[in-house]
Amino acid sequence: MSAVAAVLAEESQRRAQRLTRALLWGLLAAGVLWFTARQIGLNPVALARGAPFMADFFSRMFPPDLGHLALLRDATIETVQIAVWGTLIAIGLSIPLALLGAKNTTPHILVFHATRIFLNALRSINELVFALIFVAAVGLGPFAGVLAIALHATGMLAKFCAEEVEGVDRGPVEAMQATGAGRLQVILFGIVPQVVPAFVSYAVYRFDVSIRAATILGLVGAGGLGFSLVKTMKLFKYHETATCILVIFLLVFISDWICARMRARIL
């Protein structure tokens, strides 16, 4: 069969092309990566030399001052509260924003672009930077932290959800349209049920991330455990810093455990 031979010949030719291309791109990437490694001072030797200093730092933290634990109680609760409210607000805001920012549900292409630009802006600003802005606006304290987390999480959640909406199966959507349902009805019955599992899963994940973010917002005075972390370090009370880190670790650990269980139940 000569047709078979022809296909096999083309296959090896295509593979040779693929290999050459992979090799060229690989070399280019290696070159760029090597250059950037130099630029940012990637240096394992420096890390090895620095090891004793790190050991010294950790030895000063040991043992953690567990007497400090009682003082951290309120800050810990506050951290969780910030994360819960920040995430809830983000969920509320991201649902309409996702629908406006998805090509197949947006009322107008300009609204689509405006929403995407807005979401990009939200995502490009770190929680800490938002927190600084809100501390200036609403004063020191956890409310600034809640707003900071809410806005950043909205940017993430809405973008993710919008992409999920764009990826839905077209079939049910067409079927809803064929019933004479209005635009919003089509979205409610043809699209929303398809994206709910992914959205819930990501919202739970986002809560997990918010807990982590909330533990450091105190750095700029926006409430939570971060304040104690910075304070004890600045006062060289490393044993107390260790306690803070321990509490943060436990908090993240517990929230991860709860989130994993929630996700398993919902999906």
Place this chain on the structure above:
Amino acid sequence: MVLELKNVSKTYPGGVQALRDVSFGVPQGQFLVILGPSGAGKSTLMRCVNRLVEPTAGSILFQGKDTGQGSLRAIRRQFGMVFQQFNLVKRLSVLTNVMTGRLGYRSVWRSLAYSFPEEDKRIAVECLARVNMEHKAFQRADTLSGGEQQRVAIARALAQHPKVILADEPVASLDPKIARQVLTYLRQVAKELGITVLCNLHQVDYAREFAERVVGMSKGAVVFDGTAAELTEDILHRIYYREEKAA
């Protein structure tokens, strides 16, 4: 007999009894159509044969050996499977899809690099040529029409060098003209290569046209076993409307 089913039953965890005491044998090279309405247990039967589904009772012998014993890999590569929805990996090329038929023979280490030996490439192209699809070898699978996709899926099953092909409603998503074409390819390549075919169908016309032998199923049980010519109205009624009789 290349395949023998002995008192096979399957009850799903929810309590649904999909197969009730099914027994029959299939000689080498036969084109056997399993005919029955949706929900008769045809798909479950097929999946019991290649152990995608574990039967709750009974045994299935392949070349005299119980398929429940020994390596799942060794058993499964003897059975090529063709699906109603084709189940090609849409983002891979046609040729790569067919080469996946060789996975049962190859180590995972090689597969990690998405690479296949030259021999597998040759086998894959030859199988494609058998269904006249070699000219589309480098296209992505999702660029093909339904009938073409199913021909590629047949080539994938052939690449396994199977003793038996299990075709689960292979033409249910195709129009009559294309459906006949696909069934003709299936029958022809099976004859050429001496492969036994078990083909689930729910359309009586195709069964009459293509089957050497028909096994009729209703509500998980075999209610007919004979040639296509013996499919009388009365028997069809038994296969398709047993519920009403029972009521």
